[in-house]
Amino acid sequence: MKTTMTAGQERRHNRNREIVGLATDGVCHSDIADRFGIAKSTVHHVLKSCGVSTRVSEEVRRTLKEAKDDQFCLDKYGCTRKEWVGMDKAKKERAAKLLKSSRINAYKITTKIRGEANTLKLMDIYSKLGDKCPVFRETYRDSGDFVPSVDRIDATLGYTPENIQVISWRANFLKSNGSPEEFELLAKFLAENSGNY
Numbered sequence: 001m002k003t004t005m006t007a008g009q010e011r012r013h014n015r016n017r018e019i020v021g022l023a024t025d026g027v028c029h030s031d032i033a034d035r036f037g038i039a040k041s042t043v044h045h046v047l048k049s050c051g052v053s054t055r056v057s058e059e060v061r062r063t064l065k066e067a068k069d070d071q072f073c074l075d076k077y078g079c080t081r082k083e084w085v086g087m088d089k090a091k092k093e094r095a096a097k098l099l100k101s102s103r104i105n106a107y108k109i110t111t112k113i114r115g116e117a118n119t120l121k122l123m124d125i126y127s128k129l130g131d132k133c134p135v136f137r138e139t140y141r142d143s144g145d146f147v148p149s150v151d152r153i154d155a156t157l158g159y160t161p162e163n164i165q166v167i168s169w170r171a172n173f174l175k176s177n178g179s180p181e182e183f184e185l186l187a188k189f190l191a192e193n194s195g196n197y
Contacts, residue, residue: 078121
């Protein structure tokens with residue numbers, strides 16, 4: 001004699017089939033529980049009653065951990081975990097300091113500009129940080145005029161990846177106090193009067 005399922009039983013049966021499918025595809029049990037709005041223990045019960053192992057294989061566990069680590073690194077630093085581990089440690093620390101100072105500056109200028117004041121991630125600074133100041137060709141130092149600093153190319157915009165460059169504090173300071181026209185006039189004046197100094 002053929003038994004018919006009620007609508008509720010059919011929904012539960014379809015849900016259970018979907019749970020088993022997701023679990024065999026390697027989806028995390030807590031993610032499955034969230035997706036269906038059920039407890040994680042219910043997911044385990046469904047899998048057990050369907051004869052599916054609730055133990056995640058070591059390979060799947062490692063893949064999930066790597067994916068989580070990559071997502072964390074992408075969100076926080078703007079690069080994969082593998083790239084993060086392979087980065088030069090001293091340069092990474094210097095970029096982290098610059099990122100922190102740019103966030104402080106962004107906080108100060110938020111009221112002056114529209115849009116995002118700071119969308120930078122560590123990788124945005126790291127990728128633009130060389131060994132020398134591109135303006136003066138001086139090697140960066142840990143203190144003084146030639147410490148690296150994050151400069152906004154267009155001062156009316158915020159600290160975004162496309163609007164920053166890394167130059168020395170000295171270059172940044174000089175740049176912040178004059179226009180290109182003023183610098184041209186100053187250079188012309190110094191060239192004409194070089195013998196007077």
